[in-house]
Amino acid sequence: MAQGQERVGAGRRDRPKQKEAHRLFWAALAAPGIIWLALLFVVPFYAILAIAGGQLDLFGVPIAVWNPLHWSSANYSAAWHDVAGSSAFVGPTILRTLVYVALASVISLLIAYPAAYFVARFAGRRKALFLILLIAPFWISYMMRMLAWIDLLQTNGYVNKTLSLLHLIGQPVNWLGGLGFTVVLGLVYGYIPYLILVLYAGLDRIDPALIEAGRDLGLGRVRTFVHVTLPLSRQAILTGMLITVLPMLGDYFTNQLLSGTPGTTMFGNVIDDQLSSSGGVLQGEGAVFSLLFLLVLIAPMIYYVVATNRSSRGAT
Numbered sequence: 001m002a003q004g005q006e007r008v009g010a011g012r013r014d015r016p017k018q019k020e021a022h023r024l025f026w027a028a029l030a031a032p033g034i035i036w037l038a039l040l041f042v043v044p045f046y047a048i049l050a051i052a053g054g055q056l057d058l059f060g061v062p063i064a065v066w067n068p069l070h071w072s073s074a075n076y077s078a079a080w081h082d083v084a085g086s087s088a089f090v091g092p093t094i095l096r097t098l099v100y101v102a103l104a105s106v107i108s109l110l111i112a113y114p115a116a117y118f119v120a121r122f123a124g125r126r127k128a129l130f131l132i133l134l135i136a137p138f139w140i141s142y143m144m145r146m147l148a149w150i151d152l153l154q155t156n157g158y159v160n161k162t163l164s165l166l167h168l169i170g171q172p173v174n175w176l177g178g179l180g181f182t183v184v185l186g187l188v189y190g191y192i193p194y195l196i197l198v199l200y201a202g203l204d205r206i207d208p209a210l211i212e213a214g215r216d217l218g219l220g221r222v223r224t225f226v227h228v229t230l231p232l233s234r235q236a237i238l239t240g241m242l243i244t245v246l247p248m249l250g251d252y253f254t255n256q257l258l259s260g261t262p263g264t265t266m267f268g269n270v271i272d273d274q275l276s277s278s279g280g281v282l283q284g285e286g287a288v289f290s291l292l293f294l295l296v297l298i299a300p301m302i303y304y305v306v307a308t309n310r311s312s313r314g315a316t
Contacts (some may be wrong), residue, residue: 006203025315052287075284097267104187108195108244116199137193146257149186178261186254189249195240202236235305242304246297
């Protein structure tokens with residue numbers, strides 16, 4: 001009897017050591033990746049700070065200042081005047097970007113949720129086939145997919161030909177002539193595959209028994225969806241919107257290909273133009289706008305982390 005008690009006591013004393021060894025093992029396993037990601041973020045981030053706080057030489061080319069004690073606020077002041085000054089041109093661009101992204105995200109959600117819901121609930125034996133079709137866009141580069149849209153939306157493209165055959169338009173529409181509608185649809189087309197996959201993963205994890213329980217309690221199909229399925233998929237919606245909205249905010253390639261006019265310029269185009277300006281004269285302001293963009297992205301990321309922690313606590 002005494003020997004059994006001693007063994008139990010020894011086992012209890014060994015548990016903290018085992019847990020500590022297990023924790024150290026996984027920490028050591030994750031350390032290389034964490035260090036690599038930290039370097040990929042910290043070093044470029046500090047380089048942007050050095051350029052944003054740097055100065056201009058005699059030829060107007062920005063010089064990176066690596067010592068924080070010698071940083072200047074000249075680029076920050078110039079960037080602020082571009083956003084809110086009397087000659088501001090970035091303010092309307094930021095507002096336009098927010099409108100484009102809001103419209104594109106809502107349209108994407110309205111299209112992606114039914115598609116993901118169908119695959120998760122009603123695909124049956126063809127679920128693997130539909131998943132392959134959903135993943136297929138990732139096999140083609142974003143640039144190639146946008147170039148395909150250019151061919152479709154040209155004046156003599158298939159879109160205008162189809163609309164003309166249906167007698168919906170009297171003459172060809174110049175879709176690539178600076179229409180905000182075209183840019184929004186380009187954003188939807190470019191990023192909706194990410195949203196569909198995330199929504200499918202969330203909807204597929206919902207226990208069918210919970211949905212059946214709602215039906216057994218007398219709820220119709222619509223009320224079951226509203227009161228059971230939709231709340232259970234809230235985390236998937238939040239994750240999918242975060243994954244799609246953040247890259248949409250910094251997108252500049254879609255507007256360049258499908259419009260390229262000042263009337264549809266997005267905030268990403270402003271940063272790209274300044275960072276690639278001739279002689280690098282505007283690179284300092286471009287670095288400041290990159291930091292501003294990072295601050296804008298932090299807010300939804302913090303909200304996502306807080307919402308995820310709340311949902312996980314509620315689940316436990």
